[in-house]
Amino acid sequence: MEYETKSGRAGPGNPTSPRQSVRKNLDFEPLSTTALILEDRPANLPAKPAEEAQKHRQQYEEMVAQAKKRELKEAQKRKKQLEDRCKLEESIGSAAQTWNQEILPNWSTMCTSRRVRDLWWQGIPPSVRGRVWSLAVGNELNITHELYNICLSRAKEKWKTTAAPTTDTETEDIGSSDRESSLELIKLDISRTFPQLCIFQQGGPYHDVLHSILGAYTCYRPDVGYVQGMSFIAAVLILNLDTADAFIAFANLLNKPCQMAFFRVDHSLMLTYFAAFEVFFEENLPKLFAHFKTNNLTPDIYLIDWIFTLYSKSLPLDLACRVWDVFCRDSEEFLFRTALGLLRLYQDVLTCMDFIHMAQFLTRLPDLIPAEQLFQHIAAIHMTSRNRKWAQVLQALTEQKRSGARQPGAEALS
Amino acid sequence: MAYAYLFKYIIIGDTGVGKSCLLLQFTDKRFQPVHDLTIGVEFGARMITIDGKQIKLQIWDTAGQESFRSITRSYYRGAAGALLVYDITRRDTFNHLTTWLEDARQHSNSNMVIMLIGNKSDLESRREVKKEEGEAFAREHGLIFMETSAKTASNVEEAFINTAKEIYEKIQEGVFDINNEANGIKIGPQHPTTSSILTSGQGGQQAGGGCC
Numbered sequence: 304m305e306y307e308t309k310s311g312r313a314g315p316g317n318p319t320s321p322r323q324s325v326r327k328n329l330d331f332e333p334l335s336t337t338a339l340i341l342e343d344r345p346a347n348l349p350a351k352p353a354e355e356a357q358k359h360r361q362q363y364e365e366m367v368a369q370a371k372k373r374e375l376k377e378a379q380k381r382k383k384q385l386e387d388r389c390k391l392e393e394s395i396g397s398a399a400q401t402w403n404q405e406i407l408p409n410w411s412t413m414c415t416s417r418r419v420r421d422l423w424w425q426g427i428p429p430s431v432r433g434r435v436w437s438l439a440v441g442n443e444l445n446i447t448h449e450l451y452n453i454c455l456s457r458a459k460e461k462w463k464t465t466a467a468p469t470t471d472t473e474t475e476d477i478g479s480s481d482r483e484s485s486l487e488l489i490k491l492d493i494s495r496t497f498p499q500l501c502i503f504q505q506g507g508p509y510h511d512v513l514h515s516i517l518g519a520y521t522c523y524r525p526d527v528g529y530v531q532g533m534s535f536i537a538a539v540l541i542l543n544l545d546t547a548d549a550f551i552a553f554a555n556l557l558n559k560p561c562q563m564a565f566f567r568v569d570h571s572l573m574l575t576y577f578a579a580f581e582v583f584f585e586e587n588l589p590k591l592f593a594h595f596k597t598n599n600l601t602p603d604i605y606l607i608d609w610i611f612t613l614y615s616k617s618l619p620l621d622l623a624c625r626v627w628d629v630f631c632r633d634s635e636e637f638l639f640r641t642a643l644g645l646l647r648l649y650q651d652v653l654t655c656m657d658f659i660h661m662a663q664f665l666t667r668l669p670d671l672i673p674a675e676q677l678f679q680h681i682a683a684i685h686m687t688s689r690n691r692k693w694a695q696v697l698q699a700l701t702e703q704k705r706s707g708a709r710q711p712g713a714e715a716l717s
Numbered sequence: 718m719a720y721a722y723l724f725k726y727i728i729i730g731d732t733g734v735g736k737s738c739l740l741l742q743f744t745d746k747r748f749q750p751v752h753d754l755t756i757g758v759e760f761g762a763r764m765i766t767i768d769g770k771q772i773k774l775q776i777w778d779t780a781g782q783e784s785f786r787s788i789t790r791s792y793y794r795g796a797a798g799a800l801l802v803y804d805i806t807r808r809d810t811f812n813h814l815t816t817w818l819e820d821a822r823q824h825s826n827s828n829m830v831i832m833l834i835g836n837k838s839d840l841e842s843r844r845e846v847k848k849e850e851g852e853a854f855a856r857e858h859g860l861i862f863m864e865t866s867a868k869t870a871s872n873v874e875e876a877f878i879n880t881a882k883e884i885y886e887k888i889q890e891g892v893f894d895i896n897n898e899a900n901g902i903k904i905g906p907q908h909p910t911t912s913s914i915l916t917s918g919q920g921g922q923q924a925g926g927g928c929c
Contacts (some may be wrong), residue, residue: 488782491733498751531732531782532756543722570787607757607788616756659775 368531399428407431410438413654417487423632424438424678439688440555448547451519458518462486485529489517496534497620503538512541518552523554530566532611533557536573537626539615561635565610577602579697580639586688591650598658603666610638612686617666636686636693644681648672719906721770724884725777726877727794727825729817730802731810732781735836738867739802740778743877748868753781758792765878766883771877773905774881786820793824796902797893798880802834803851805864806843810836811850818858826900828893832880833859839866 343362344351379540401422406413429434465486470674493513499687502509507586516537521529529532532623536556540549557566580602585592597600613630615623630637646653653661686693728736737752737759744761761776777796780788793799799821803810821831835851848864850860855862861879865872886900887893893900 488732492754494751495754498753504751528784530784531754531780534754568784568787573788603788603791604758611756616753659760659762663762666757666759 330679334362339360360660362576395428396427398422401430401432402431402435407434407438414438417506419630420635424629424682427628429543429624432624432628436540436543436546436627436631437552440552442551442555444551444555446523446551446554450523451547454519454522454550455515457522458515461522462518485521486518488522488531489514489534491531492529492531492534493517496538500620503534509538512546512549513537516541518555519550520554520557524557527557527563527566531566532608533566535612535615539613539620539623543624543658559635561610561638565607571699571704573603575697575700576639578604578700579644579693580606580702582688583639583686584643584646584698587684588647588650591653592648594654595661598661600658602660604662606642608666609642613638614641617668618672619670622672622677625674625678637688639693640684640686641681642685644677647684648677649681680700718764718773719771720764720773722885722888722905723879723903724797725901726798726880727777727779727792727796728798728800728802729779729821730781730800730821730834731804731807731813732818734781734802734804734807734810735867736781736800736802737778739800739834739836739866739873739876740776741864742778742870744869745868746870748870750810750868756786757788757915763877765881767878767882770885771801771905772881772885774877776877784909790820792823793829793907794864795899795901796825796829797884798830798832798882799825799866800832800876801860802836804836804837805846805851806837806840810845811854814854828887828900830880830883832856832876832883833858833860833862834876835862835864835866838871839869856929904921 341360406419406422423435493510496503496513498504501507503513504510513534516535517529518529520533520537533553537549537553538557540552543549544552556562561576563569581592584602585597613623614626617623618626618688626637626641630641633640649664653664656664688696690701724811728740730736737755738748740759740761741752742748744763755778758782759778761774761778762778763774765772767773777792779785779792788811801814801817803814818831821829828891829833832853833847833855835846851864852862854860861883863872863876863879867873884893888895888902893902895904
């Protein structure tokens with residue numbers, strides 16, 4: 304299970320192995336005291352005076368007592384960790400059952416209920432995650448498996464025709480050279496998608512699937528084509544859904560207004576999104592907002608990566624999936640709320656940093672991010688500003704822009 | 718840490734030419750054969766010494782895909798130096814240099830020093846662009862030129878440091894107005910104890926917002 308490998312890899316150095324093997328059935332025989340043996344002074348040296356011997360014995364006993372205490376504490380901590388993990392697994396198991404038996408069969412009536420929404424917030428169990436995402440994202444585009452296969456075979460045809468003359472560098476027709484480079488680029492980027500997982504790289508089990516989905520998409524939406532960042536979204540979907548269903552979810556996800564704005568690199572609309580984000584940033588975290596302003600740290604510096612890849616590149620994968628869970632429930636608003644949650648979580652650290660350190664920190668978040676804490680911080684972010692919700696703020700800013708009015712944020716970026 | 722000057726650099730060039738790998742080699746002295754894709758912009762920083770002066774380099778490493786050009790453009794502002802990178806094993810990355818250069822000239826300060834870099838010089842057997850071609854392009858457009866290998870670290874230090882030397886010389890000659898931060902140069906805090914470093918960082922996004 305992903306959770307385990309991740310926490311195992313990242314966990315603090317475990318005790319040395321010989322000790323560990325004994326530790327299994329000991330609860331408090333304080334092993335570390337075996338090194339603490341009180342020995343008499345060697346025979347070739349004069350014996351200790353009684354007072355000193357007494358003092359040493361006393362010190363020795365104190366050391367042993369302390370070691371015992373420490374061991375006991377550690378044993379309790381381990382026990383608690385084990386219990387927590389069991390509890391977590393149990394709750395995932397029972398949640399999976401609830402999703403499978405109660406919620407999924409009655410999706411349309413239950414998906415908006417309070418209980419389901421709460422359960423949803425806690426994270427969808429991995430075994431039903433893909434199905435819930437599919438249902439939540441929907442299929443407005445009415446893409447069928449057949450359509451996917453048609454797009455895929457078109458893509459394959461193109462690969463065949465462009466694969467032959469790759470050596471020739473003079474392409475007369477700009478259009479075809481662009482398309483060619485887009486296909487080339489997909490190849491280049493697949494190996495750079497989650498390289499640490501080693502499953503999308505050449506020869507890896509998901510290499511061809513990722514290639515297929517991205518290729519099919521460029522045939523489905525030639526006007527959008529392949530844009531960097533897409534490979535991460537497709538990869539996360541592949542990990543949770545069968546290929547054709549992953550494609551359907553992928554195309555529908557990218558068709559959402561925020562994703563379309565970003566993947567078409569509609570710069571002016573992106574700036575509107577950033578401006579809306581800044582409204583809620585200032586509202587929720589005024590001090591940090593002022594600090595960012597003083598340092599000229601604009602949202603495009605960190606938000607672009609977060610929004611383009613839906614956090615899959617910047618957060619640990621299991622945590623990114625939890626963000627996706629609620630993103631599927633709450634739409635684009637949740638992406639920006641997550642950003643604010645992250646900023647809130649690291650507010651104290653960021654306030655002490657200068658521009659370059661903040662920029663580096665935000666574009667390369669810590670490897671270990673406490674999931675529960677992050678979600679608490681996200682929950683503490685209010686997505687209302689002067690009684691207006693996200694969509695209203697965005698709408699107002701869009702209209703403002705349309706009527707040519709200047710707005711904060713825009714001048715800094717344009 | 719105290720520094721005499723701070724220079725903002727931007728690394729540009731087609732996707733996959735090794736921009737992030739050059740940066741990683743320069744800042745961390747290591748090479749990652751499969752680097753993560755850069756979306757938007759990433760950052761690096763390192764202190765160097767020129768003429769006995771501590772100079773802090775603040776480096777903006779940008780995404781290379783054509784579609785992102787409109788985003789990258791806003792990152793030029795306030796850059797004192799640019800590393801324009803192509804891949805010697807991919808002719809098309811060399812062919813695109815003209816458009817990169819146009820973009821750079823148009824969106825940056827006219828004194829910005831541009832270093833042309835032909836990267837992946839370790840892959841001699843797959844070379845598609847001759848060294849002479851790179852030199853000729855640089856000469857024609859008034860750029861400094863070097864071939865580097867982020868993998869073997871060959872010329873990587875030199876590329877970053879020579880760019881800084883050129884900027885430093887321009888400062889000495891009075892070409893750069895160092896009091897105008899839009900030039901991508903910032904004078905270090907005179908009294909490090911007041912920790913003005915913490916408040917002096919600049920995103921280089923606003924008009925007049927320079928480099929730091």
